[in-house]
Amino acid sequence: MVPEFSQLTLKSASDRDVFGFGQHFWPLYSEGEHLQQLRLRLVFTPEAESAVVSVLPTLPISAISRLHRQQPLLGMELLLGSTPSASVIGALQALPGLEQLLLAPSTQLPQLTTPGLLVMDMDSTAIQIECIDELAAAAGVGAEVAAVTERAMLGELDFEQSLRARVAKLKGADTAIIGQLCEQLPLSPGLPSMIAELQQHGWRTVVASGGFTPFVNHLKQLLSLDAAFANELVLQDGKFVGEVTGKVVDAAFKAAVVTDCAVQWQIASGQRVAIGDGANDIPMVTAADFGLAYHAKPKLAAAADAQIRQLGLQVIPFFLQYHSC
Structure with missing residues (x-):
């Protein structure tokens, strides 16, 4: 189910729609407008909405666009009058349940509505x-494979050497573990x-x-x-x-x-x-x-x-x- 905003309210003022939060109001614009200006995208869980919205008054927002997607998250794009301070960006990053994307003027994102x-x-x-770790654990050679992985992390083996060395540890294991892992692939x-x-x-x-x-x-x-x-x-x-x-x-x-x-x-x-x-x-x-x-x-x-x-x-x-x- 696609959630709706509960903290931001949509209102009409001076013949145009605005988003309101407390005593703060921002004009509403449609996604795809203002592509030549600085924008900040925020994507977050419904549970994070209160915390996210409370930060909005600290941002130099000129207008807000609601991002409609077929996902169980909330999304908005903020049209900014200036670059947010590092402290504000840091405050946003510290919020649980939030992702952000700062878009410089003229940034061209891939288009969802065009084949890609x-x-x-x-x-x-x-x-x-x-998967190699899970196969190794099921085959009883988890520690041996982990040791090879550690050597690769230390730069002692390149990817192909590491791959072949780890797969070699599986020799003789029953292939039934493949089907078992596929059935419970998270x-x-x-x-x-x-x-x-x-x-x-x-x-x-x-x-x-x-x-x-x-x-x-x-x-x-x-x-x-x-x-x-x-x-x-x-x-x-x-x-x-x-x-x-x-x-x-x-x-x-x-x-x-x-x-x-x-x-x-x-x-x-x-x-x-x-x-x-x-x-x-x-x-x-x-x-x-x-x-x-x-x-x-x-x-x-x-x-x-x-x-x-x-x-x-x-x-x-x-x-x-x-x-x-």
Whole structure:
């Protein structure tokens, strides 16, 4: 169910609509107007509305637009007369249940209502787990795989070396653990509703993962995604061989997915979006026209165009520009 504002009230004054809060009133404008001016987008849970609205009088607001999306969140865009102070931005960031996006004049966001491309990382982005860790735990080699992961984090192994070393630890494990994990794959909050809204507007949706094909294919079928790319495990007689086959899906491969899929589906310039959580996603996120960092490591957060720090993937439609027909 799409929520409505309860703290902000819509009123008519001097022949135009205004939003009111206490003794404060701001003119209402339609999303898509004032694209050449400084704007601040706020996306938040209904529970956070009181705290968010109480901060509005501290901002240099010229007008407010309500952002209508098919998600269980509230959204608004504030037209600003000047750049907010660092203390006010910090106060907003400290509020639980809120995401924000400051848009410089002339910033062109991808358009929600025009077909586009979304490429997502899988582990810790589209889903809430790292599949290799869960497979390792189920196979009884969790500590051994964690040790390899630690070496990779220290820079002792590159991605492909780390991948092959961790998969080797699975040798001899029963492949039944794959199906068991697929059955309980924890989707990230807001993933299904976000995908559904994008697909309604003709968007292509893709997963590009350094994980494994059984899991991306499960997501592809579950969410009717257009494509899914991941590493292929070698399985034989119901057991893990401890190897992967074919081209390894690394950071460069994931970046190429963005450009190749855009060409394949003739996605217009400015309409390519990518989202991930780790440093391995930096090439993919920077290859897109609009790159998002999701609950991300600092290096990716610094490289991305926008961040989702607290909420789920249902924020994405609010970070796209809506134009009514």
